[in-house]
Amino acid sequence: MKERLTGDFMSKDFYRFIHLSDIHFGQEKNGTIVIHEDARKKLIEDCAEFASINGRADGILVVGDIAYAGLPDEYKKAAEWLKAVAKAGGCEEFSVRTIPGNHDIDRNKIKNNVYCRNAHKEIREAGLANLDGKLEEHLAVAEESNALLPKVSAYREFASRFDCDFPSLKKPCWSKDYRLGRQFILRLLGMNSVQVCDAGDSEGNMVLGNNQYVIDEDSNVVPIAMIHHPLTWLADKSKAKPYLHRAPVLLFGHEHTQGFEKVENQYGQTQLHVFSGAVNPPEGSPEYPFRYNWLEFRLVGDPSARKLSLSLWPKVWSFQQTKYVLDRQGLGEKPFHTFDVPCPKFEPEIAAVCERSPTSSDESCERPQEVTMQEADRDFEQLKYYFWAYLGWQDRVKALASLDVFPKTITQPQPQTLEHLALTAARQKGKLRQLWEITMAFVPPDDQVPNPFTK
Numbered sequence: 001m002k003e004r005l006t007g008d009f010m011s012k013d014f015y016r017f018i019h020l021s022d023i024h025f026g027q028e029k030n031g032t033i034v035i036h037e038d039a040r041k042k043l044i045e046d047c048a049e050f051a052s053i054n055g056r057a058d059g060i061l062v063v064g065d066i067a068y069a070g071l072p073d074e075y076k077k078a079a080e081w082l083k084a085v086a087k088a089g090g091c092e093e094f095s096v097r098t099i100p101g102n103h104d105i106d107r108n109k110i111k112n113n114v115y116c117r118n119a120h121k122e123i124r125e126a127g128l129a130n131l132d133g134k135l136e137e138h139l140a141v142a143e144e145s146n147a148l149l150p151k152v153s154a155y156r157e158f159a160s161r162f163d164c165d166f167p168s169l170k171k172p173c174w175s176k177d178y179r180l181g182r183q184f185i186l187r188l189l190g191m192n193s194v195q196v197c198d199a200g201d202s203e204g205n206m207v208l209g210n211n212q213y214v215i216d217e218d219s220n221v222v223p224i225a226m227i228h229h230p231l232t233w234l235a236d237k238s239k240a241k242p243y244l245h246r247a248p249v250l251l252f253g254h255e256h257t258q259g260f261e262k263v264e265n266q267y268g269q270t271q272l273h274v275f276s277g278a279v280n281p282p283e284g285s286p287e288y289p290f291r292y293n294w295l296e297f298r299l300v301g302d303p304s305a306r307k308l309s310l311s312l313w314p315k316v317w318s319f320q321q322t323k324y325v326l327d328r329q330g331l332g333e334k335p336f337h338t339f340d341v342p343c344p345k346f347e348p349e350i351a352a353v354c355e356r357s358p359t360s361s362d363e364s365c366e367r368p369q370e371v372t373m374q375e376a377d378r379d380f381e382q383l384k385y386y387f388w389a390y391l392g393w394q395d396r397v398k399a400l401a402s403l404d405v406f407p408k409t410i411t412q413p414q415p416q417t418l419e420h421l422a423l424t425a426a427r428q429k430g431k432l433r434q435l436w437e438i439t440m441a442f443v444p445p446d447d448q449v450p451n452p453f454t455k
Contacts, residue, residue: 012058012178012179012180012181013180013181013298013299014180014296014297014298014299015058015059015178015180015186015296015297016054016055016056016057016058016294016295016296017057017058017059017060017061017294017295017296017297018047018057018059018060018061018085018089018091018292018293018294019061019063019251019274019276019292019293019294019295020060020061020062020063020085020276020279020292021062021063021064021065021101021228021252021253021254021276021277021278021279021292022064022065022101022103022253022254022256022276022277022278022279022280022281023040023062023065023066023078023081023278023279023280024036024065024067024068024103024278024279024280024281024282025066025067025068025074025075025077025078025081026067026068026069026071026073026074026077027068027103027280027282032282032284035284036280036284038322039279039280039284039290039317040081040279040280042317042322042323042324043085043279043290043292043324044081044084044085044088045088045323046315046323046324047085047088047089048088048089050089050294050313050315051088051089051090054294054313055090056089056090056091057086057089057090057091057294058091058095058178059091059092059095059096059097060082060085060086060089060091060095060096060097061097061098061188061226061251061295062082062096062097062098062099063099063101063226063227063228063251063252063253063276064098064099064100064101064102064103064104064193064194064228064253064254065101065102065103065104065228065253065254065278066078066098066101066103066104066155066158067103067104067154067155068103069103069106069107070103070104070105070106070107070151070152070154070155071106071154072154072157074154075154075155075157075158078158079158079161079389082096092382093385094161094162094163094381094382094384094385094386096162096164097162097164097176097188097190097226098158098159098162098164098190099164099190099191099192099193099226099227099228100152100155100159100192100194100228101194101228101229101253101254102194102197102201102228102229102254104152104155104194105151105152105155105194105197105198106150106151106152106153106154107151107198107199109150109151109153110151110198110199113147113150113151115147116147116148116150116151116198117198118147119138119147119148119196120196120198120200122134122138123135123138123195123196123207124196124200124205124207124235128235128236128238128239131207131209131235131236132209132210132211132236135195135207135209135211136170136209136211139169139170139211140169140170143169143417146169148169148195148196149169151197151198152194153416156416157388157393157416160384160388160416160419160420161384161385161387161388161389162385163176163381163384163385164190165416165420166192170211171211171212172191172192172195172211172212173189173190173191173192173211173212174189174190175187175188175189175190175223176188176190177221179374180297180299180308181299181306181349182349182350183220183347183349183350184220184221184222184299184306184343184346184349185218185220185221185222186222186224186297186308187218187221187222187223187224188223188224188226189215189223189224189225189226189247190226191208191212191213191225191226191227192208192212193206193207193208193227193228193229193233193234194206194228194229195207195209203232203233204232204233204234204235204237205233205235206229206233206234206235207234207235207236208227208234208236208240209236210236210239210240210243213236213239213240213243213244214243215243215244215246215247217246217345218345219345219347220345220346220347221345222248222308222341222343222345222346223246223247223248224247224248224249224250224251224297225244225247225249225250225251226250226251227250227251227252228252228253228254229252229254230252230254230255230273230275231244231250233254241265242265244271245265245269245271247271248270248271248272248308248341248342248343249271249272249273249274249310249341250271250272250273250274251274251276252273252274252275252276253275253276253278255275256277256278256281256283256288257275257277258275258276258277258291258293258314258316258327259274259275259277259314259330260272260273260274260275260312260337260339261273262339269342270342272310272339272341274293274295274312276291276292276293277289277290277291277292277293277314277316278290278291279291279292286319289316289317289319290316290317290324291314291315291316291317291327292315292324293312293313293314293315294312294313294315295310295311295312295313296310296311297309297310297341298310298311303348303349303351304348304349305348306343306346306348306349307340307341307342307343307346308340308341308343309338309339309340309341310338310339310340310341311336311337311338312336312337312338312339313326313335313336313337314326314327314331314337315327379432379452379453380427380432382449382452383432383435383436383439383453384423386439386440386442386443386449387399387423387435387439390439390442390443391439391442395442396419397419399435399438399439400419400422400423400426400435402438403422403426403429403431403434403435403438405422405423405425405426405429405431406418406421406422406425407421407422407425423435432453433451433453433454436451436452436453437451
């Protein structure tokens with residue numbers, strides 16, 4: 001049994017992430033599998049070396065194209081590899097944040113589904129003025145008969161273990177909060193740009209939808225958006241751009257190029273676009289080498305004017321050394337790129353206020369209830385990881401049925417939705433301790449962790 005990692009639930013001033021995209025498990029042919037597997041192995045070694053020098057990662061951001069054909073076996077391989085990357089980077093194996101890319105689509109489920117093809121056609125041909133209305137119309141169809149969903153069924157099961165499935169059909173964009181300092185929040189937004197993805201994909205005909213790109217503006221929160229397709233691929237980019245500017249940083253994949261660019265609109269608002277490059281581009285050539293990034297978001301500045309600083313370490317494959325190295329192009333002798341991240345919603349920091357007894361310590365000024373909630377959320381997230389990673393769907397159904405947490409009236413019999421609803425109900429009914437014990441029975445002894453819900 002593994003020792004349970006407690007993590008750091010107190011507020012942090014920075015978060016460090018491994019930024020990946022376009023891993024393409026399953027694309028290998030014509031003898032490329034040996035080279036690609038070696039590159040993926042070397043990425044694990046590189047993460048371990050980077051973490052030992054610069055500090056461990058807090059999570060892994062995968063900006064789409066985990067698989068190549070959206071098949072279950074491809075995600076099985078991806079999950080094992082990501083587990084090894086997490087271990088090398090020093091983060092929890094469930095601290096992966098993922099969004100779908102065009103290769104996470106099972107196109108056979110489009111080929112054999114005329115309703116799906118017609119839905120894609122209707123949405124794409126609706127025109128900019130009617131696009132959101134037509135998208136809303138198709139997303140309003142009940143889940144059990146919704147033509148847009150079968151193509152992503154394998155991806156959704158994979159994403160569920162990382163708590164990154166679509167929250168709902170009408171808003172397929174998840175969010176994860178990371179507390180910064182005493183009062184600020186780094187909010188990751190995982191967006192879905194493959195709702196109408198198929199063999200007819202081309203630049204300018206993908207769809208995001210205003211149910212995703214209209215980003216909430218909350219005090220003391222800085223949103224960071226993950227989108228697989230760069231904005232030029234979106235049919236609704238002209239409508240999306242003003243709203244997406246509420247996120248000062250956008251993380252992209254898809255085009256297999258690595259880099260960044262600062263974008264400024266006519267109102268002087270700046271935004272940083274960061275491109276991950278491809279972990280496994282099909283070409284695997286000097287023109288398109290294997291690439292990935294390390295990112296660090298750090299709270300800086302005087303308490304009266306806090307802001308965010310982004311540090312970027314671009315890693316690239318050296319064909320001469322057959323390993324990952326720091327990409328020195330544009331970097332020169334600097335150890336990393338650094339950018340100031342605008343945080344217009346940050347307010348002057350409020351000093352901690354607490355009532356101390358003469359014997360109390362500074363630690364008593366922390367927010368114990370808030371920290372407890374962060375720990376509870378983390379424990380629930382870990383339970384969901386083991387639940388989806390180690391139990392087959394029949395075992396999952398049996399486990400949830402034994403706890404009587406399924407909805408009494410079943411109107412949405414899609415497996416993912418039912419299980420997500422039941423997991424939430426298990427938490428609300430105080431049954432996570434029992435569910436943890438049931439789940440651990442399926443986990444290999446060496447991977448088991450003590451039950452955190454016995455408190």
